[in-house]
Amino acid sequence: MEREHRLLVNGREHRVTTDPDRPLLDVLREDLELSGARYGCGEGECGACTVLIEGRATRTCITPVSDAQARAITTIEGLAQGDTLHPVQQAFLDEQALQCGYCIPGQILRAVDLLSAGGPPSRESIVAAMSEHICRCCNYPRILAAVEHAAGLAPATPQTGAES
Amino acid sequence: MTLDPDAADGGELERYELRERLPYRFQPNRRQAVQLLGAGMMLAVSVPVAAQQRRGGGGRGPQRAERLSERFHIGTDNIVTVLTSKVEVGQGSRTQLTQAAAEGLRLPPEQIRLVMADTELCPDDGGTAGSRTTPANVPRIRAAAVAARQALLELAAARWNVPPEQVRLADGQFVAHGDQRVTLGELASDADFAERWSREAGGGPDIAASEWTVLGTTLPNVKGRDSVTGAATFPSDVRRPGMLYGVVLRGPSLAARLQAIDLAPAEAMEGVTVVRDGDFVGCAATTSWRARQALDALAATARWEEPEQPSVATLFDDLKRTAEGGGGGRGGRDARGNPDSAFQQAAKRLEAEYTIAYIQHAPMEPRAAVAEWTDGKLTVWTGSQQPSRVRDQLAEAFRLRGDRVRVIVPDAGGGFGGKHSGEQAIEAARLAQAAGRPVSLRWTREEEFTWAYFRPAGVIEVRAGLNADGGLLTWDFTNYNSGGSALESSYLSEHSRARVQNSQSPLRQGSYRALASTANTFARECAIDELAGLAGADPLEFRLRHLPDGRQKDILSAVARKFDWHSKVRSQTDGRGVGIACGTEKGSYVASCAEVEERDGELRVLSVTTSYECGAIQNPGNLLNQVEGSLVMGLGGALFEEILYERGRILNGRFSEYRVPRISDVPELIVDLVNRPDLPSVGAGETPIIAIAPAIANAVFQASGERLRSLPMKLSGQRTAT
Numbered sequence: 001m002e003r004e005h006r007l008l009v010n011g012r013e014h015r016v017t018t019d020p021d022r023p024l025l026d027v028l029r030e031d032l033e034l035s036g037a038r039y040g041c042g043e044g045e046c047g048a049c050t051v052l053i054e055g056r057a058t059r060t061c062i063t064p065v066s067d068a069q070a071r072a073i074t075t076i077e078g079l080a081q082g083d084t085l086h087p088v089q090q091a092f093l094d095e096q097a098l099q100c101g102y103c104i105p106g107q108i109l110r111a112v113d114l115l116s117a118g119g120p121p122s123r124e125s126i127v128a129a130m131s132e133h134i135c136r137c138c139n140y141p142r143i144l145a146a147v148e149h150a151a152g153l154a155p156a157t158p159q160t161g162a163e164s
Numbered sequence: 165m166t167l168d169p170d171a172a173d174g175g176e177l178e179r180y181e182l183r184e185r186l187p188y189r190f191q192p193n194r195r196q197a198v199q200l201l202g203a204g205m206m207l208a209v210s211v212p213v214a215a216q217q218r219r220g221g222g223g224r225g226p227q228r229a230e231r232l233s234e235r236f237h238i239g240t241d242n243i244v245t246v247l248t249s250k251v252e253v254g255q256g257s258r259t260q261l262t263q264a265a266a267e268g269l270r271l272p273p274e275q276i277r278l279v280m281a282d283t284e285l286c287p288d289d290g291g292t293a294g295s296r297t298t299p300a301n302v303p304r305i306r307a308a309a310v311a312a313r314q315a316l317l318e319l320a321a322a323r324w325n326v327p328p329e330q331v332r333l334a335d336g337q338f339v340a341h342g343d344q345r346v347t348l349g350e351l352a353s354d355a356d357f358a359e360r361w362s363r364e365a366g367g368g369p370d371i372a373a374s375e376w377t378v379l380g381t382t383l384p385n386v387k388g389r390d391s392v393t394g395a396a397t398f399p400s401d402v403r404r405p406g407m408l409y410g411v412v413l414r415g416p417s418l419a420a421r422l423q424a425i426d427l428a429p430a431e432a433m434e435g436v437t438v439v440r441d442g443d444f445v446g447c448a449a450t451t452s453w454r455a456r457q458a459l460d461a462l463a464a465t466a467r468w469e470e471p472e473q474p475s476v477a478t479l480f481d482d483l484k485r486t487a488e489g490g491g492g493g494r495g496g497r498d499a500r501g502n503p504d505s506a507f508q509q510a511a512k513r514l515e516a517e518y519t520i521a522y523i524q525h526a527p528m529e530p531r532a533a534v535a536e537w538t539d540g541k542l543t544v545w546t547g548s549q550q551p552s553r554v555r556d557q558l559a560e561a562f563r564l565r566g567d568r569v570r571v572i573v574p575d576a577g578g579g580f581g582g583k584h585s586g587e588q589a590i591e592a593a594r595l596a597q598a599a600g601r602p603v604s605l606r607w608t609r610e611e612e613f614t615w616a617y618f619r620p621a622g623v624i625e626v627r628a629g630l631n632a633d634g635g636l637l638t639w640d641f642t643n644y645n646s647g648g649s650a651l652e653s654s655y656l657s658e659h660s661r662a663r664v665q666n667s668q669s670p671l672r673q674g675s676y677r678a679l680a681s682t683a684n685t686f687a688r689e690c691a692i693d694e695l696a697g698l699a700g701a702d703p704l705e706f707r708l709r710h711l712p713d714g715r716q717k718d719i720l721s722a723v724a725r726k727f728d729w730h731s732k733v734r735s736q737t738d739g740r741g742v743g744i745a746c747g748t749e750k751g752s753y754v755a756s757c758a759e760v761e762e763r764d765g766e767l768r769v770l771s772v773t774t775s776y777e778c779g780a781i782q783n784p785g786n787l788l789n790q791v792e793g794s795l796v797m798g799l800g801g802a803l804f805e806e807i808l809y810e811r812g813r814i815l816n817g818r819f820s821e822y823r824v825p826r827i828s829d830v831p832e833l834i835v836d837l838v839n840r841p842d843l844p845s846v847g848a849g850e851t852p853i854i855a856i857a858p859a860i861a862n863a864v865f866q867a868s869g870e871r872l873r874s875l876p877m878k879l880s881g882q883r884t885a886t
């Protein structure tokens with residue numbers, strides 16, 4: 001049975017009348033036209049659909065829209081401040097941690113959650129958090145470099161010469 | 165290598181997919197047929213039209229001088245738009261082709277914009293496969309850009325009535341005599357410009373790597389910012405006004421045929437369009453949730469007939485049992501010497517059999533399409549590596565002329581050779597036709613794992629022998645089913661033979677990153693390692709002894725230096741081992757060393773060092789990404805990826821059941837990019853994947869004494885490596 005849901009997305013309030021069991025992912029993409037959260041598996045295994053709910057990385061493909069009611073949702077579209085990228089977005093760009101880019105919004109939001117805990121994480125905790133996500137381009141070395149860079153653990157990797 | 169005469173794309177694709185028929189046979193649409201006949205047109209003429217439009221099959225063969233205006237649009241906004249049928253699926257083609265145009269035009273990359281893979285707008289450079297963009301399209305666009313720059317200089321010179329030699333293009337402006345200046349946009353605003361530009365034709369001289377200023381440097385991904393902000397629009401992100409969401413009914417097993425179905429319960433649902441046309445059943449609704457509910461209602465009434473179907477348990481027997489002999493033009497060259505008698509006479513002999521599992525590409529974005537009909541004309545946005553082939557399939561399926569179908573491929577979420585087919589486009593178009601509204605259709609992960617095609621499985625037999633002084637005497641290599649890429653051995657041997665035996669594949673199969681070169685390089689490099697052991701030789705020294713001088717030997721020596729092979733061999737402790745392997749495919753050369761640890765039946769890859777050489781490096785940063793990505797993807801096929809199926813049902817068609825590499829699987833990676841500015845650039849998105857599996861297998865032998873002869877590798881007593 002459809003009912004009205006109050007959603008707070010990227011600082012804006014939306015009222016969506018829909019089935020409470022419908023995945024939040026579908027509502028974001030189809031009703032709110034926010035397509036940065038993407039379908040990858042439909043079973044919470046790959047992380048492509050990740051958004052922040054109350055600051056925590058959450059898989060929207062297995063989250064019913066009713067669970068997200070009246071809670072602050074941040075999607076990738078709401079992460080930058082105007083033209084200024086979030087430091088994690090900037091780090092992914094600086095490290096060229098993207099090939100096809102389809103999974104990258106989810107990866108970035110997971111890293112934002114990890115780094116928001118305060119204090120620099122260990123490499124082990126970065127690997128543990130980021131292993132919740134799949135990148136089929138297998139761009140993991142760059143993703144690791146980007147998160148370490150954003151965490152202040154490593155300087156930006158220069159990518160100018162042929163030697164690496 | 166001889167090319168398959170059937171292979172329209174010059175042997176860059178697996179033959180299986182080229183022989184596939186259309187997935188659906190639709191009933192003629194009566195109204196549409198009347199319209200076409202009324203206009204005096206014959207039906208289904210799209211294929212010859214497409215063949216006429218096609219030039220040079222992806223960059224080979226003779227080319228006519230192209231009109232520069234077909235390739236470059238000069239904007240009044242100072243932007244040069246470059247048109248190409250190539251697609252971007254994560255391999256970096258958009259950035260690299262931007263560099264090529266910027267290089268030829270001598271403009272900053274910010275003034276270049278690419279329009280890719282729109283069959284209505286773009287000249288047909290062929291599909292995106294076989295690592296052809298770098299060797300074929302980059303030079304073609306670079307040379308055309310040189311001609312475009314010359315033409316623009318002449319047009320600027322004519323404006324001032326000065327000789328073209330006195331005009332320079334500096335900082336995006338044309339300058340003559342110091343004080344006469346005009347920007348690209350001002351030139352393009354000239355009333356006569358468009359008319360004059362449309363007459364320009366020709367291909368200019370190319371630019372040697374030693375002269376490059378934009379190529380050869382790391383231009384970051386030109387769409388990188390859109391990727392990190394979510395602004396990028398993938399095929400599954402495309403929205404059209406009034407768009408519905410579609411789903412398709414699938415059978416319970418691969419060969420199941422629909423016997424009966426009751427459409428009424430789904431048709432009774434509000435806002436749902438239901439279609440049955442031959443074997444095709446699908447529905448469209450205002451949300452994908454609603455469409456799935458309607459699909460569930462349909463599935464509940466469907467009755468299926470399921471014939472006897474194969475299981476993975478008999479896969480390798482099935483492939484050998486159904487072998488047909490001679491693998492066509494790609495079946496390998498005639499034997500050199502007499503491999504059979506030489507094998508009998510050899511001082512030491514090796515007979516080994518290697519098995520290769522089916523695996524899935526599993527791109528992060530499954531097949532997706534948005535279809536829209538306007539006045540009998542069909543436009544489809546879809547993720548495919550073959551826009552013009554999809555256009556032809558749509559034209560055939562809907563009995564349209566080729567110019568009544570437009571296919572656009574927005575930058576898509578991964579390909580890896582897995583998106584050469586266009587069934588999703590046909591499905592979306594059929595639903596949109598019925599609904600009278602645009603329809604977006606995206607396969608589920610399970611659909612992608614089940615109904616897309618697989619990398620071919622295979623069995624490879626090696627029979628080889630050594631002479632009395634430990635040299636390779638004879639080499640006999642037979643590949644059942646998996647394919648002919650990198651079939652020929654580079655190792656010198658008096659007697660040799662390499663063959664492909666075609667088999668009946670139990671599952672639908674097609675191209676995969678690097679095609680069969682992964683399988684063939686795995687079998688060859690593992691067997692060479694065993695032969696080195698029989699000869700009592702170091703694996704590196706045995707290879708160097710049998711390789712002719714050249715790039716493969718050079719890259720092997722390079723990785724041995726980088727890895728410090730000899731000291732690593734000496735320093736191995738109990739349960740640890742190192743392995744080495746090398747190979748070549750599509751004109752580039754790769755060698756890898758791996759260090760592994762085997763403990764209590766568990767295998768861990770500690771480090772991988774890879775040297776790679778693909779001629780003159782065009783974009784070092786993107787190349788590093790491609791090499792690292794290939795290596796880690798190769799780790800999946802080496803250690804755990806394998807499609808399991810039983811009686812026509814895929815058993816592990818989800819990410820929770822089909823393990824792919826994650827960040828926690830990545831070993832220490834050392835990548836050594838060898839630049840050869842003296843050699844032509846070749847594509848690099850595939851070949852780096854081929855040497856990692858045999859390097860690991862050979863390291864496992866050093867660590868455990870066990871020879872692993874399957875992909876994925878399986879240590880005895882366990883199903884897959886962990």
